[in-house]
Amino acid sequence: MVILENKTAPVAAAVMAGLTRKPKQLPSWLFYDEQGDAIFQSIMRMPEYYPTRCEYEIFQKQKEAIRQQFTAAGTPFRLVELGAGDGLKTELLLKHFVDQHTDFEYWPTDISPNVLAILQERLEHSLPTLTSSPIAHRHEDALRTVAEDHEHRHIFMFLGANIGNYSLLEAQAFVNNLAGAMHAGDLLFMGFDLKKDPRVIQAAYDDPHGITRSFNLNLLTRLNRELGANFDIDAFEHAPYYDPETGAAKSYLVSLRNQDVHIEATHQIIHFNAWETIHTEVSLKYDLTMIESLARKANLEIVRHFADSRDYFRDILFRKP
Ligand code: AVJ
Numbered sequence: 001m002v003i004l005e006n007k008t009a010p011v012a013a014a015v016m017a018g019l020t021r022k023p024k025q026l027p028s029w030l031f032y033d034e035q036g037d038a039i040f041q042s043i044m045r046m047p048e049y050y051p052t053r054c055e056y057e058i059f060q061k062q063k064e065a066i067r068q069q070f071t072a073a074g075t076p077f078r079l080v081e082l083g084a085g086d087g088l089k090t091e092l093l094l095k096h097f098v099d100q101h102t103d104f105e106y107w108p109t110d111i112s113p114n115v116l117a118i119l120q121e122r123l124e125h126s127l128p129t130l131t132s133s134p135i136a137h138r139h140e141d142a143l144r145t146v147a148e149d150h151e152h153r154h155i156f157m158f159l160g161a162n163i164g165n166y167s168l169l170e171a172q173a174f175v176n177n178l179a180g181a182m183h184a185g186d187l188l189f190m191g192f193d194l195k196k197d198p199r200v201i202q203a204a205y206d207d208p209h210g211i212t213r214s215f216n217l218n219l220l221t222r223l224n225r226e227l228g229a230n231f232d233i234d235a236f237e238h239a240p241y242y243d244p245e246t247g248a249a250k251s252y253l254v255s256l257r258n259q260d261v262h263i264e265a266t267h268q269i270i271h272f273n274a275w276e277t278i279h280t281e282v283s284l285k286y287d288l289t290m291i292e293s294l295a296r297k298a299n300l301e302i303v304r305h306f307a308d309s310r311d312y313f314r315d316i317l318f319r320k321p
Helices: 009-018 034-045 050-071 088-099 113-126 139-148 168-181 198-205 211-227 288-297
Strands: 077-081 104-108 153-158 187-193 236-243 248-255 259-263 268-272 277-284 301-307 313-319
Touching (some): 088 113, 139 168, 153 168, 168 187, 198 248, 211 248, 288 301, 288 313
Parallel strands (some): 077 153
Antiparallel strands (some): 187 313
């Protein structure tokens, strides 16, 4: 075995496990290196990627209704945002809360320390009076911190279509974990991308600009750089596919030919048959039955739905009884 640096160890472990599975698969968190973060920013700016604009509309039009719900208990709160990303949309809410002299603190977390640093720096300039400190990079650490803190009221936020990166089973486990860390009266504000015209969803993950394609292929570039792999990027293609029955938008990298790839750091030679796939991402779209079932099984009450004008997307407020 090679001795790996701490930073590459999780990447190597994920690759070693994922590329020896049949069918091959890689976890979608591997997208988010510095380059991947930047490409995702471009994805959010393109017209076909509707979830960002839907949630933005919800925040813009309903920010006061959201604030009313968050402050209904009449006590200060800690806003813990899981997967905050660059926090651009959240900033719209945060600014409104600050403008209305809302008594709260903001605790963002994200798996990418890179975006978290960018977010922190921007907030220091744009909202200097806001108390904000990134608590942890890992969700589990954030949950433990909240579970052990009985003094503060907490509101968890998990926005965008982030929950979609989990399978339904994983999503249930995740919501159960969240609910387990919440105390009575705590809130959870979660974004769900809804099932809709399949053509709209397909276009969001197979855009004509090739941005999502480069997002998917960048994963291989990352492995070449970080693990000394020799993926020929031109020998793979982005292959997204939406299944309207399950609501799963799945992305694959497809090998265009019969080929071997050498991965130096893991001492592996991985064989690909022509047209063999690596499953790199699921982005699950929800219907109301799925959402209600998630809540019921986690023993959370649904307080209120906030939808955009086309009902493409909802931010849903849950409460721990
Ligand atoms: C960051 C997980 C919400 O699934 O819609 C966008 C990532 N992948 N286009 C999503 C993504 C391809 C995005 N999430």
